[in-house]
Amino acid sequence: MYTPIASHKLPENPSLTRFAPCCTKGVQYAVLAGFIFLGALSTAAAADFSGSLKGVSITDAQATNRPPAAAFTYSISGNTVSFDASGSSDPDGTISQYKWDFGDGTTGSGAQLQHVYSAQTAMPVTLTIIDNQNGVTLSQKEITFAEPVNKSINFQPSTAPVPTGFLMDSGAALNATNGYGWTSPPLSLGTRDRDSSLSLNQAYDTFIHIDPTGIWEMVLPNGTYSVTVCIGDATYPDGSDTVLAEDVPIIVNQSLSTTTRWIEKTAQIVIADGRLTLKFIGSIPNAKLCWVKVVSI
Numbered sequence: 001m002y003t004p005i006a007s008h009k010l011p012e013n014p015s016l017t018r019f020a021p022c023c024t025k026g027v028q029y030a031v032l033a034g035f036i037f038l039g040a041l042s043t044a045a046a047a048d049f050s051g052s053l054k055g056v057s058i059t060d061a062q063a064t065n066r067p068p069a070a071a072f073t074y075s076i077s078g079n080t081v082s083f084d085a086s087g088s089s090d091p092d093g094t095i096s097q098y099k100w101d102f103g104d105g106t107t108g109s110g111a112q113l114q115h116v117y118s119a120q121t122a123m124p125v126t127l128t129i130i131d132n133q134n135g136v137t138l139s140q141k142e143i144t145f146a147e148p149v150n151k152s153i154n155f156q157p158s159t160a161p162v163p164t165g166f167l168m169d170s171g172a173a174l175n176a177t178n179g180y181g182w183t184s185p186p187l188s189l190g191t192r193d194r195d196s197s198l199s200l201n202q203a204y205d206t207f208i209h210i211d212p213t214g215i216w217e218m219v220l221p222n223g224t225y226s227v228t229v230c231i232g233d234a235t236y237p238d239g240s241d242t243v244l245a246e247d248v249p250i251i252v253n254q255s256l257s258t259t260t261r262w263i264e265k266t267a268q269i270v271i272a273d274g275r276l277t278l279k280f281i282g283s284i285p286n287a288k289l290c291w292v293k294v295v296s297i
Contacts, residue, residue: 066091068131070139073272076223077297079117081143083125084272086111090131097130103143120145146221148296153180153218155289156206160193163203166291171208174217183277184215187286196234203291204262205234210287212242216278220271224297227269227276230290232262242282243289245269253282262290268297 068090075082085098088111100108102115103123117123126140154166162168167178170191174181189209199205210216229250231241237256241263244250250267269276276294280287 065093065131065133065135067135068093068095068129068137070127070129070137072127072139072141074125074141074143074222075270075272076143076145076221079120079145080114081117081125082112082114083127084112085127085129088127088129090135093132093135095129096132097128099128099130101126101128117145144221146223149220149223149225150295151180151218152291152293154203154206154291155191155208157191157193160191160206161202163201163291166203169208169216174219180218181216182214183217184213185211186214186216187211189286192233194234198261199234200262204230204232207231207233207288207290210280210283210289212280212283212286214280214287216289216292218276218292218294219274220276220294222271222274225269225271225276226266226293226295226297228264228266228293229278230262230264230292231288232256232290233288234261237261239286239288240282240284241287242280243287244279244281246271246277247279256288 069088070085071087071089072083072085073087074084083100088095088098095111098109098111100113100115102108102117103125104117106115108115122145123143124140125143126138128136128138130136152166153169154163155169155171156162158168158170167180169178169180171186172178172181173185174183187209191206191208193206196205227245227250229243229245231243231251231254233256237258237260240253240255242249242252242254243265245267246269248267248269250265251263254263256263278292280289
């Protein structure tokens with residue numbers, strides 16, 4: 001969400017000296033075609049200046065034009081970053097230009113675009129948008145490349161053996177220690193360990209009952225992931241299950257039976273808000289989730 005941090009209004013006869021009392025150090029001004037553009041804040045500003053250039057709005061002195069709101073999301077796949085500024089808006093007009101500084105010495109334009117970095121290092125990316133009345137707003141984010149993700153979560157009673165290669169989830173709320181858990185509780189029926197000879201292995205032998213309103217989340221860096229989910233019940237395979245990841249259907253109204261005790265499906269999911277969110281809306285009477293696997297693409 002865009003939050004203005006600092007703003008400046010252009011006087012009728014712009015001159016650099018008018019702004020000297022406000023920001024005397026670290027900010028470079030350039031007056032071009034009646035507008036003020038601010039350079040990078042490299043040193044501490046004067047005591048009467050607060051904020052940073054991570055959110056700056058510039059409009060006319062009479063404030064007849066309300067500045068646009070700059071907002072963007074991004075997702076990472078390898079060295080390629082996809083940027084999306086379509087969430088930007090203008091309260092009293094339209095956005096005419098989207099300009100990008102990718103932080104590595106290159107620039108681009110457009111509401112949606114991709115950029116390939118030569119190395120996976122943190123980069124400050126700045127979006128500048130200009131509206132149809134020449135109002136200007138800047139927004140900056142640091143793009144961080146993370147280590148590849150490969151996580152497998154098994155849903156089971158806390159007393160059951162944890163399958164090799166899996167982490168355990170017994171229905172606890174999302175917490176910083178695990179980095180995954182429930183933000184809307186599953187179901188009071190809880191977890192099961194069937195101890196059935198029909199189960200392929202321990203990961204298929206356990207599951208958790210989930211109310212259709214239940215929500216499970218995993219904290220992840222923005223990017224693209226392969227998400228595999230397995231639903232099933234070795235002993236009582238019944239009901240119709242639906243699983244959505246980031247509102248993308250993975251399993252939809254698929255029924256368990258004695259001939260189909262487990263169902264596994266995989267989908268490519270884009271994370272843009274820092275969390276993978278699984279929902280189970282439409283499951284009848286409830287979902288039975290055995291495990292989830294999440295792998296970076």
